[in-house]
Amino acid sequence: MEFDIDRARKETPGATKVAHLNNAGAALMPAKVRDAQIRHLRLEAEIGGYEAADRMRDAIEKVYVSVGDLIGAGDDEIAIVENATVGWDMAFYSIPFKAGDRILTSEAEYAANYVAFLQVAKRTGAVIETIPSAETGETSVEALKRMLDDRVKLVAITHVPTNGGLTNPAAEIGAALKDHPALYLLDACQSVGQMPIDVGAIGCDMLSATGRKYLRGPRGIGFLYVRHDLIKTLEPPMIDHYAANWTQPDAYTLRPDARRFENWENNYAARLGLGIAVDYAREWGLEAIQTRVRQLAGYLRDELRAIPTIAVMDIGREQSGIVTFTKADEAGLAVKARMRAQGINISVSHPGSTLLDATRRNLPPLIRASVHYYNIEEEISRLIRLLRV
Ligand SMILES: Cc1ncc(COP(=O)(O)O)c(C=O)c1O
Known part of the structure; x- marks a missing residue:
């Protein structure tokens, strides 16, 4: 089933104000909520x-x-x-x-x-x-x-x-x-x-x-x-x-x-x-949501992998809408602040939030961009363009 993205965005007051890629923090509420x-x-x-x-x-x-x-x-x-x-x-x-x-x-x-x-x-x-x-x-x-x-x-x-x-x-x-x-x-x-x-x-x-x-x-x-x-x-x-x-x-x-x-x-x-x-x-239907989230997260991971300074840190046979990565030439908090100034919300996930995994994989603070069905490719492309700088 095709997702009616226009409707999803029209019903999401924040969608026109910010590129919200922090859905794993707190997603944008629909107007109804x-x-x-x-x-x-x-x-x-x-x-x-x-x-x-x-x-x-x-x-x-x-x-x-x-x-x-x-x-x-x-x-x-x-x-x-x-x-x-x-x-x-x-x-x-x-x-x-x-x-x-x-x-x-x-x-x-x-x-x-x-x-x-x-x-x-x-x-x-x-x-x-x-x-x-x-x-x-x-x-x-x-x-x-x-x-x-x-x-x-x-x-x-x-x-x-x-x-x-x-x-x-x-x-x-x-x-x-x-x-x-x-x-x-x-x-x-x-x-x-x-x-x-x-x-x-x-x-x-x-x-x-x-x-x-x-x-x-x-x-x-x-x-x-x-x-x-x-x-x-x-x-x-x-x-x-x-x-x-x-x-x-x-x-x-x-x-x-x-x-x-x-x-x-x-x-x-x-x-x-x-x-x-x-x-x-x-x-909306949870299957349709899952399909859309997977598609957007897949697109984001592919685009990130094409940037030489970025390493995608995601694991698992099956992956979610939460995408994590590092940038060799810029600290996570600096990336987050730079994106915030450009109207893009992302977050930083610290090793202490999953200490065993972070220790095992020697993870630094990870930059986290988490997509939801109401996000659009254009928001992801904007993030990618800014990450290339
Ligand atoms: C995997 C996981 N479990 C539990 C929580 C805690 O949820 P809450 O802040 O609603 O208590 C979080 C919050 O980020 C989480 O990522």
Whole structure:
């Protein structure tokens, strides 16, 4: 299917103002997402915050259905939280680790997750082990299979790492874990919104994602999926009177659904914006989005490779819309500043955000240009022209 780029850009207020190649940071919101939030903020100012939430109750509830539909989950399996990290942490810290339990993770695991592994390892005596990567760069499923034993309690993988262009083989990993009792936690922060995601097909038990990146939703909002049967076995690391009912002076009962991982006070404008963003992405179709993102990222990588001072640092059998590179004669931050002055948004990804991968590959700060379906070849060509200088 041909993408109606003109429509996509017309519905994106920022598209005429900037060449936004920082979609892995935060994508440009469609007007609909912006408007839904502003409408709700106005309503809160005009009739009161609690009263506005009451009035919008159905739409607020529907956000769970939209998010569930996006990833093939039930609405009761979704918790809407502040960001991907809170979602991931609520899942991870719910797991009762003990000394000797093994946590298997990928070489490109994100810093926020890895420091949590380290903290839990320090507290409990659980051990963290990295699954080696295949020669092509993605997590090796064969290596994972060889590492499995009955001490493996968790396999935690980043689907699309924050840099390095990679898409990890999430469903192949799920298939390898099918008959193993280990829990499978997928960080889908950078993949949700740029490709179809189906938790059943992937076979993960828990999945976290954020609103502002490829979903084109608001900042400060994200979600966690937890498989239905698992929810009741997990005690969240912290709870309030929304996550649990205070039933007796000395007792509480946790909610039966994934909202046990939430708390009471929320940004309803952001929630509504998230719901609209999800519906909007589904209107375009996640397969069509993926095709377009791949095509633009492929074009960008090809053009970059033709510049002698540039080295594309992307790995993996399957690659994402996140393109990373270095420039021999110019530091990443200088390139970013020079592009910003020319109305092009890119970012710099520091080694500390994926320290294992950065150490293994001896990576300096990487220049990151991340494309979305509403970008056009002309924006990429402008970037390339300026990089040639
Ligand atoms: C792979 C990955 N996981 C998790 C996160 C954290 O997401 P959030 O900032 O929404 O908590 C990021 C953010 O860049 C990321 O790239």
